[in-house]
Amino acid sequence: MEKRIPKEYEVWWRQRTVYVPDVTLAGGTVEGLGALRAQLPQLQGLGIGALWLEGIEPSPDVLEAMTALLCRAGELDFKVILALSSFKSLSKTDGGEALLPEMEGWLREGVGGFDLGDLSKMPLSRKTLHTMGKRLRKALPEDVLLCASLSKGGPRRAAAFVRAENRELHLIRPLLWPLHAKQLFSWLARWQKGLSWPLIQLIFPNTEDNDPQGKRALLTLALTVKGMPVLRESVFPLAADAQLGDYAKELLAFRAGSEAMRYGGYRTLENTSRICRFVRRFRRDAVGVAVNLSPRRVPSPLLGQVLLGNSGRTAADLELAPFEALILKWHTEPMQRK
Numbered sequence: 001m002e003k004r005i006p007k008e009y010e011v012w013w014r015q016r017t018v019y020v021p022d023v024t025l026a027g028g029t030v031e032g033l034g035a036l037r038a039q040l041p042q043l044q045g046l047g048i049g050a051l052w053l054e055g056i057e058p059s060p061d062v063l064e065a066m067t068a069l070l071c072r073a074g075e076l077d078f079k080v081i082l083a084l085s086s087f088k089s090l091s092k093t094d095g096g097e098a099l100l101p102e103m104e105g106w107l108r109e110g111v112g113g114f115d116l117g118d119l120s121k122m123p124l125s126r127k128t129l130h131t132m133g134k135r136l137r138k139a140l141p142e143d144v145l146l147c148a149s150l151s152k153g154g155p156r157r158a159a160a161f162v163r164a165e166n167r168e169l170h171l172i173r174p175l176l177w178p179l180h181a182k183q184l185f186s187w188l189a190r191w192q193k194g195l196s197w198p199l200i201q202l203i204f205p206n207t208e209d210n211d212p213q214g215k216r217a218l219l220t221l222a223l224t225v226k227g228m229p230v231l232r233e234s235v236f237p238l239a240a241d242a243q244l245g246d247y248a249k250e251l252l253a254f255r256a257g258s259e260a261m262r263y264g265g266y267r268t269l270e271n272t273s274r275i276c277r278f279v280r281r282f283r284r285d286a287v288g289v290a291v292n293l294s295p296r297r298v299p300s301p302l303l304g305q306v307l308l309g310n311s312g313r314t315a316a317d318l319e320l321a322p323f324e325a326l327i328l329k330w331h332t333e334p335m336q337r338k
Contacts, residue, residue: 005259005263009262009263011143011170012049012050012079012112012143012145013050013079013113013145013147013170013171013197013228014197014228014262014263015049015262016048016049016050016079016228017047017048017049017050017223017228017229017231017252017255018048018049018050018051018052018081018199018228018229018230018231019043019048019050019051019052019231019233019238020051020052020054020201020230020231020232020233021036021039021051021053021233022233022234023035023036029062030061030062030064030065033062033065033066033068033069034065034068034069036051036069037065037068037069037072039239040072040073040076040078041076042239043078043238043239044076044077044078045249046238046245046248046249046252047248047249047252047253047255047256048078048231048238048252049077049078049079050078050079050080050081050112050113051073051078051079051080051081052081052083052115052230053080053081053082053083054083054115055083056082056083066109067109070109070110070111071110073110074110079112079113079145080110080111080112080113081111081112081113081114081115081145081147082106082111082113082114082115083114083115083117084099084102084103084114084115084116084117097135099116099132099136100136100139103136103140107140107141107144112143112144112145113144113145113146113147114144114145114146114147115147115148115149115173116146116147116148116169117148117149118148118149118150118151118175119148119149119150119161119172120150120151120152120153121151126160129161129168130160130161130168132168133146133161133168133169134168137168145170145171146168146169146170147169147170147171147172147173147199148161148169148172148173149172149173149174149175150172150173150174150175151175154190154191154194155174155190155191155193155194155195155198156194158172158174158191158194158195158198159194159195162195162196171197171198171199171227171228172195172198172199173198173199173200173201173230174187174191174198174199174200180273181273181274181276181293181294182271182272182273182274184202184276184293185271185272185275185276186271188200188221188225188276189266189268189271189278191227192225192226192227192266192268192278193266195227197226197227197228198226198227198228199227199228199230200222200225200226200227200228200229200230201222201229201230201231201232202218202221202222202235203232203235211323212241212243212244213310213322213323213324214293214323215235215236215241215244216244216247216310216323216325217291217292217293217310217323217324217325218235218291218293219231219236219244219247219248219251220251220289220291220309220310220325220327221276221289221291221293221325222236223248223251223252223255223261224251224255224261224280224287224289224327225266225278226264226265226266226280231248236248247310250308251308254307254308254327258280258285258287259282259283259285260280260281260282260285260286260287261280261287262282263282264280264281264282264285264286265280265281265282266278266279266280267279267281269288269302272298273294274292274293274294274296274298275290275291275292275293275294275298275300275320276289276290276291276293277289277290277291277300277302279330281330286330286331287307287327287328287329287330288302288304288327288328288329288330289325289326289327289328290302290316290320290324290325290326290328291324291325291326292320292321292322292323292324292325293323294322294323295322295323296322297319297320297321297322298319298320299318299319299320300316300318300319300320301318302316302326302328303315303316303317303318304316304328304329304330304331305328305329306326306327306328307327307328307329308326308327309324309325309326309327310323310324310325311324311325311326313326316328
């Protein structure tokens with residue numbers, strides 16, 4: 001008899017991919033929010049299930065546009081994560097109560113989660129942050145996401161805010177941007193091991209190699225690692241780039257249909273200066289992933305049926321082409337090159 005999926009795995013932030021539209025970087029203009037509202041059906045068609053809105057500065061016109069956006073998002077079953085503006089002004093003596101009026105107002109408008117900001121830059125002690133998180137969790141509905149970012153410190157520090165026994169925050173988003181592929185792969189492995197379900201947002205580590213095939217390779221990586229994928233429009237312009245959007249739709253459909261992708265763990269097989277190989281497994285469902293983020297062919301001792309990739313081939317050999325990414329059916333350990 002097949003075991004049921006654990007209840008904690010069925011929360012919406014373990015099921016959806018987040019899109020960060022560029023409009024939020026420009027302060028949330030009325031025109032930009034209106035354009036995003038019109039774009040929602042297209043994003044839904046690609047498989048995006050949540051929006052992350054940053055930099056929204058309250059004003060009557062902006063709030064009216066936000067209300068219309070949230071109404072349309074609710075009709076299409078989008079979850080919206082909002083970066084709170086009042087978090088920056090918290091005092092050391094505040095236990096989170098100052099945030100509640102703003103949160104409760106946005107919840108009534110249809111917001112489904114909140115980004116508390118960069119914990120590294122807050123003038124609050126860890127004890128105060130833990131206290132604040134507990135109070136907010138107690139005051140808010142269970143299905144409201146509480147997350148934060150971290151620009152300093154690694155997974156161990158992040159884990160202190162998402163401990164299983166307290167669960168002050170649901171998710172942490174690391175903000176360190178590795179400059180090279182090897183740094184990126186090592187950084188990913190650390191965060192995959194250090195947190196049960198991190199927020200993963202990637203940028204291309206080598207801008208001079210940022211070509212269309214490289215974009216698709218990075219997108220494959222972003223949508224196959226463990227955690228909640230965060231796709232920033234400035235990196236992945238899914239609505240404007242038809243080819244990238246079509247490939248994202250395939251990847252998101254595959255992710256939605258794979259228990260290994262939605263619930264599985266992460267095991268590193270190889271990290272070099274050019275290639276990353278890992279396995280995602282949940283119960284009987286297991287897939288292998290190989291990503292080459294270099295402009296050269298590289299050896300990859302991974303054979304088998306290709307389930308999806310950015311090159312169009314259906315079977316893997318012992319090499320990856322430049323900027324090639326493959327998702328394979330996984331049975332046993334990879335064959336070694338003779």
